[in-house]
Each structure stands twice: as structure tokens, then as C-alpha cells.
Amino acid sequence: MLTLDHLAVSAQTLEAGVAAVEDRLEVRLSPGGKHPAMGTHNRLLRLGPGLYLEVIAIDPAAPAPGRPRWFDLDRFAGPPRLTTWIARCDDLDAALALAPPGAGVPMDLARGDLRWRMAVPEDGRLPFDGLFPALIAWQGRAHPAALLPETGCRLAGLELVHPRADALRQALTGLIGEPLIALHQGPAPALRALIDTPSGRRVLE
Template sequence: MLWLDHVAVACTGLETGVTAAENALGVALAPGGEHVAMGTHNRLLSLGAGEYLEVIAINPTAPPPGRPRWFDLDRFAGPPRLASWVCACDDMATALAACPAGVGRPMELARGDLRWQMAVPDDGRLPFDGVFPALIRWDGSAHPAPRLPDHGVRLTGLRLSHPEADALRQTLAALIADPRLVVTQGAPGLSATFSTPQGERRL
């Protein structure tokens, strides 16, 4: 029903996050854009096979959106880190009905010729303390990943940690089958492993 679309690195300032990601992965990120409805902006990196990484932060020059921002950015603090992962679906209503309460309400969004629908939680925080994936549905064939320079970086593993690991694992098993996903017991958090031209790297 769901498949991995992209992973998101949150930061308090976009340039700080970009520098951290580029240093960690050894490649340059491409320009992204602004999200007017959320008051955020990003930079992007192709992960091949229709997947990408985004570094996202509050845009200090944008007006406040009048609602909690996605990825719980209003409460984000500390150094840049992997803060969320985003899964795509063909039908948002069906996907939301199969997910835990709190995944969010669909918002229609656009940037240039990109059109998509994203489920955004009312309080900005996804279920399982933010470890559950966000949902996205792209309209039409336009997608960021094929437009990005491909530096040979690939996501090889995504580890989800949560105190209620068994419940999270069972919930995800009914929604997505991806051998790269591993759910472990521990404090809420995410980490990812990538293959790069410089070898294995982690975020």
C-alpha cells in the first residue's frame, strides 16, 4: 500500500543542515525550494530509484503559516538530524484509513509544476513520537527525484527506534514491505545508512 518516497533531515537553519548532510555523505545537495503553506524551505539529494533526501528548515523570511509546521519543526532543537521519513501512496483516503490516528489531514500543495497531497498532523507531530512515516501522494508523473543530479548515493537501511517497538513493527508490517526497514526497542528516533562513492555513511 505504501512505499518509501524520501527521508527528511531537520535543522534549525537550512545552511547548517546542508553543511552537515554534505559532510556526512560526501556529496553536494541540489537546490530545492520554498513551501509557502508551511513557511519552510529545503535542499535535495537524489537517492536513485525515485527516492530522495531533503534537508528542511523553517524559512526565517517567510510569514508564519498560522498552524503547526510539518515534521514537528516548530519544536525542533539541537544539531541537524534525520527527523522523518515519507511514504507515498496511490490513494490518500485509503492510506489514512489504514494508519493510526494522528497521521494528519490532507493538504493540497504545489511548487512550480510539482503537485502533491500531504497528510499533516494537526499538532505537527506524527504518531509514535514522530517515528511513524508521513504520507504523500504525487499528482501526475512530476516528481523531484528524477530531476536531481545523481551522485550515486543510495539508501541501504532505515532504522526506527521506539519504546513500543512491537506495536510499531506490527502497524508498519500491514502497510509497507521494505527490507531496508528495521524497528528496534529504544528511545524514539531514526537513523539511516547510505552507500556512497566514498563508502558507507550514516545519518
């Protein structure tokens, strides 16, 4: 069974993404790090025990990874926005066996003391226009949320909107039963996160 792990806000530059999220939530993000295997870097925000948000962008100082980057960042354009939700599991191979085609190929990754396996699509694009979750399995006991300072922010809900909502619901059935996630029919794919902050409830989309 999958568990909601974190949310990803994609941006053309890390600075623009951080500014957009900090302005919306009225809190400060924490330092993240670099991902040499993907040529990206991030900043982080704790959303509760075992749950966090990352702002991620291509690292202009890093060499190209020689393969499509995760979260479809190579094709990302426009203002910073919520693009991906990531779900963790204990057995990545077993989760992939139940996932739709294109959910990704396992990669061993690391950042500092953190170690994890993640399913990365070969073309960078997750199923259902990115609304099927990226799958991750943390190695060892370290998890980013436990290393981040408390900000008073909590995820109150995650809304998935898709033209093929019934098919996406079927793809997720048996994989995740997360009360924070709501799936809706809509004309275009969209993600919306409801976040309770010290300044009140805010929406990231």
C-alpha cells in the same frame, strides 16, 4: 500499500542542515525550493530511482503559516538530524483509514511544477514520536528524484528504534513491506539511515 519515498533531515537553519549532511556524506546537495503553505524551504539529494533526501528548515523570510508546521519543525531544537521518513501511496485517503490516529489531515500542496497531497498532523507531530511515516501522494508524473542529478548515493537501509517497537510494527503491518526498513526495540526513539556514497557507507541519524 506504501512505498518509501524520501527522508527528512530537520535543521534550525537550512544552511546548518546542508553543511552537516554535505560534511557527513561528502557530496553536494541540489537546490530545492520553498513551501509557502508551511513557511519552510529545503535542499535535496537523490538516493536512487523514486527516492531522495531533503534537508528542511523554517524559512526566516516566509510569513508564519498560521498552523503548526510539518515534521514538528516549530519545536525542533539542537543540531541537524534525521527526523522523519515519508512514504508515498496512490490513495491518501485509503492509507489514512488504515493509519493510527494523528497521522494527519490531507493538504493539497505545490512547489514549482510538483503537485502533491500530504497528510499533515494538526499539531505537527506524527504518531510514535515521529517514527510513523508522513504520508504523501504525488499528483501527476513529476517526482523530485527524477529531477535531481545523479550523485552515486544509495540508501542501504533505514533503521527505526522505538520503546514501543511492537506497537509500531503492528501499525505498519499491512501498510508497508519495505526490505530497506528495520525496526528495533530501544530506550528512546531514533532514526538511522545507512547511505552508500562514492566515499563509502555513511550513517545519518
